[in-house]
Amino acid sequence: MPNTSSLPAHTPRHYRYYDLIMAAFVCILLCSNLIGAAKQTYITLPWIGTLTVGAGVLFFPISYFFGDILTEVYGYARDRRVVWAGFVALLFASLMAMIIVHLPPAHNAFMATFQGQLEGVFDNAWRIAVASIVAYWCGSFSNSIVLAKMKVATNGQWLWMRTIGSTAVGELIDSLLFYALAFYGVWTTHDLVQIALLEYTLKTLWEILATPLTYWLVNRLKAAEKEDYFDRDTPFTPFSLDV
Template sequence: MFIALAAFLCVNAVLAEFIGVKIFALEDTLGIAPLQWNLFGQSGSLNFTVGTLLWPFVFILTDTINEFFGSRGVRFVSWLAVALIVYGFVFAYAAIHVAPAGWWVGVAKDQGVPDYQAAFAAIFGQGLWSIFGSIVAFLVGQLIDVAIFHRIRNATGERWVWLRATGSTAVSQLVDSFVVLYIAFVLGPQHWPIPQFFAIGTVNYGYKMLAAVAMIPLLYLMRHGIRAYLGHEREARLRSEATRD
């Protein structure tokens, strides 16, 4: 069970990093008029990276691992996910810099892609500041999530699963949402102004929290499935060990 949960968390984290280069318009996707938010003197429509579609699953999996395998389990999986993200980007960098076959470069001209190599490099060659920022934010967010989750669990016991799940996510993603933007776009080459940084960070954080709340039923469904799989005795033992950890 631990291997399955860890594998699904890691593949979601790695995939979110790689597809996150695409920005999508939420209102256009839903077929509604742009909302035109206005924060800190900035305005705009609801645009997010495609990676944000996967991060709520990472939150749910983090809380589930925390519930049954404790902070040690979450820390292990978090470091493993970071290692796999770095591994993936290293080989993406290598793939960009190997010489392309001449016929392959123009193979997609009829699809509106005149230079396949340039498109490949643009998609997979995300800026180093973005990569560094996302990795730091992910790791810091995960470690904070663990700490807050166990503080709430110690205070409430086995009650209010939704509270420790959303409470830990609320704090960890507040840090995550702003750390990644600050490293990638304020310290990075684009040098965003601070009002823009706060405005976009707030919008991203709001989306993540709405998604986390919407997925609470999935958290309970996973717990029910795990209980049925483990049986009462084994589940009680795991949860007891996780609490002591």
């Protein structure tokens, strides 16, 4: 597989699917944090019974799936741009939600009901947004850095170990920060600890089960983009948009 990491830094590259993956990543990030994060639901597992989980667990791990693919194919620096794009999008969506909720509603019967529903869904958005931004920022960059460094250390071997290992680190940081910041004092401590640990386990399991799909998609992208980036000389600071 061609490796373009040795190309001069000023050499422009055009990728066919990079922008599409970025858009998918940002979409999943916004939806999973603003729609599903605050809702508690339950699942019933064999031999374990019924467990309470946050509804966002069904979709949020997909963002880490795309994060792994971005780092593996395009390198840490280009994934860093995607992380910042998601950060700005989440910040704007949270600000928009806060402003709309606090705008005075029109004086009619529909808005008398709808304002309360809107507040019920989005009035805690500021706290969820702060928790999401902090947890997402720390978790996503940890995931990307670990995967990139493991790729260099293993010379590109054992993709399964790199994706699962980096996700385990990133999701642990994300889950601990998010639930502590978003729901401490809102949910009971029992529910908070149970949901955080359970969701961390489920998110990591999701990555394990998605491994065959990861291999297929990574191989297809590497062939289509003619890219298999190794971050041998990449500065790993998160505070940059350089590629």
